[in-house]
Amino acid sequence: MEIILIILAVLLGGVAIFKILKARELVDGLKDEKSDPITDAEMRTNALGLIVYGFVLFALLVVQIVGWSKYMLPSSASVHGDDIDGLMNITMILILSVFFVTHTLLFWFGFKYYYRKGRKGFWYPHNNAMEMAWTVVPAIVLIMLISYGMSTWGSIMNPEDEADMHIEFVSEQFKWTTRFAGDDGKLGEASFALYGSNAVGVATKNALLKRLDESKAAIENIRQDSIKYEKLNEDGWNRSKNLDKSEESLKNYKANVVRLNRMLADYEKFPAKYDAGKDDKVINGNSIKLPKGKTIKFQFRSKDVIHSAYFPHFRAQMNAVPGMKTYFTFQPKETSEEFNLKAAEEGRVYLKRTLDEEGNVIAAVETPGSTGYILLCNKICGASHYNMKVYIEVVEEEEFNEWIADQKAFETL
Ligand SMILES: [Cu+2]
Structure with missing residues (x-):
C-alpha cells in the first residue's frame, strides 16, 4: 500500500511539473519573446550535469566492484579452473580499461564542446590512418583474445590425463541421480528403455x-x-x-x-x-562425496528436457541433453574443508541463515568462508528448477573409499 502511494505521488508530481512547464511556454508565447529558448547558463548546467553523471557512474562501478567482491566465488577448486579464471581476469581487465578510456573521453568531450554561440565546429571528415588504427588494433586484440579462449577451452575439453574415475549424472525434472562406476572403473550400458524402478536405466x-x-x-x-x-x-x-x-x-x-x-x-x-553395469553404484540422494586429487570424467544424460550441470566452484558446466551423452573432466584440488578455509582467507563471505520452526528466515549473518561445493541445474527447466541440486563433499581419498564401499552395487555380486 505504502509503495503504491509513493508511486502515485511521484507520478502526480511529474504531471504537475509537466503542466507548469507547459503553462510557462504558453506565457512566453503571449509575451512574444524572440530570444533563444535555451540560455547559455542552461547549456552550461547541462554540460556540467553530463560530467557529474560520468563521475557518479564510475564511482558506483568502483564501489560495487570493491564492496561486493566478497560475495564473488572464491578462486577455483579444480585444476583446470585456474585457466578459466585467468581467461576471465584478462578479459575483464581489457574490457574495463577500454570502458574507462572511451567513457572518460565521451563525457569529457561532451562537456568541453557544449554549444556556445558563435563557436563553430572543426570540419574533419576523414583520416585513413585513424580509420586503419581503430579497425586493426581492436581486430588484433579480439583475435588474440578469441584464440586464447579457444585454446584454453580446447585443452579443458581434451584433457591429456586418463581419467581415474567415471561418474554419471542423469537429470530429470527435478533431480539428479548419480552413478559411480564400480570396481571395474567402467560405467555399464544404460538405456531409457529400462527406466522405471531402474532410476538411470542400467x-x-x-x-x-x-x-x-x-x-x-x-x-x-x-x-x-x-x-x-x-x-x-x-x-x-x-x-x-x-x-x-x-x-x-x-x-x-x-x-x-x-x-x-x-x-x-x-x-x-x-x-x-x-x-560393466553390474557393479555400478546408483546414488538416489542429493549428496555425494568425491575424492581430492583424482581426475574424474563426468558423463551426463537427461530423461526429459535439456538440463545443465553447473559446478560453479570447479568452473565446470555442461548441458545434459536427452538422447545423447555429454562429458566434462575435471580434478578437484581441495577438500571441502580446505576450500572453506581458503574462501575465508580470500575475504569471501556467505549469508548464514537461521530459520524458525516454520522455515522462515529470522536471521542472515555474513559469515566468512563458502557454502560448499554444489552441482546446480543451470537451464530453466520448469517449476522446481531452482531446487535441482546435489551437495558435493570433496574428501581425502581414504575417506572417499570408505564412503563408496558403503554404497550398494546395482547388482549384488
Ligand atoms: Cu533442470
Whole structure:
C-alpha cells in the first residue's frame, strides 16, 4: 500500500511539473519573446550535469566492484579452473580499461564542446590512418583474445590425463541421480528403455530380462483392459477414450519390447559393456562425496528436457541433453574443508541463515568462508528448477573409499 502511494505521488508530481512547464511556454508565447529558448547558463548546467553523471557512474562501478567482491566465488577448486579464471581476469581487465578510456573521453568531450554561440565546429571528415588504427588494433586484440579462449577451452575439453574415475549424472525434472562406476572403473550400458524402478536405466542382462517381463506383463494387462472397454462400449457405455489410450500404451510397450530384444541380442555379441553395469553404484540422494586429487570424467544424460550441470566452484558446466551423452573432466584440488578455509582467507563471505520452526528466515549473518561445493541445474527447466541440486563433499581419498564401499552395487555380486 505504502509503495503504491509513493508511486502515485511521484507520478502526480511529474504531471504537475509537466503542466507548469507547459503553462510557462504558453506565457512566453503571449509575451512574444524572440530570444533563444535555451540560455547559455542552461547549456552550461547541462554540460556540467553530463560530467557529474560520468563521475557518479564510475564511482558506483568502483564501489560495487570493491564492496561486493566478497560475495564473488572464491578462486577455483579444480585444476583446470585456474585457466578459466585467468581467461576471465584478462578479459575483464581489457574490457574495463577500454570502458574507462572511451567513457572518460565521451563525457569529457561532451562537456568541453557544449554549444556556445558563435563557436563553430572543426570540419574533419576523414583520416585513413585513424580509420586503419581503430579497425586493426581492436581486430588484433579480439583475435588474440578469441584464440586464447579457444585454446584454453580446447585443452579443458581434451584433457591429456586418463581419467581415474567415471561418474554419471542423469537429470530429470527435478533431480539428479548419480552413478559411480564400480570396481571395474567402467560405467555399464544404460538405456531409457529400462527406466522405471531402474532410476538411470542400467542395462545389465538381468535388468534387461526383468524389464522385458515387466513390459510383456504390461502388454497383457492392457489387452485385458481393452477387452473390458470393448465390452462396455457394446453395452452402450462410451469407452472410446480409454480404448485410444490403451492403444497408445500398447504401441509404446511393443516398441520397448523390440528395443529390449535388440539389446539382448547385442548382449550376446558384446557382453562386456552390459556386464560393466553390474557393479555400478546408483546414488538416489542429493549428496555425494568425491575424492581430492583424482581426475574424474563426468558423463551426463537427461530423461526429459535439456538440463545443465553447473559446478560453479570447479568452473565446470555442461548441458545434459536427452538422447545423447555429454562429458566434462575435471580434478578437484581441495577438500571441502580446505576450500572453506581458503574462501575465508580470500575475504569471501556467505549469508548464514537461521530459520524458525516454520522455515522462515529470522536471521542472515555474513559469515566468512563458502557454502560448499554444489552441482546446480543451470537451464530453466520448469517449476522446481531452482531446487535441482546435489551437495558435493570433496574428501581425502581414504575417506572417499570408505564412503563408496558403503554404497550398494546395482547388482549384488
Ligand atoms: Cu533442470
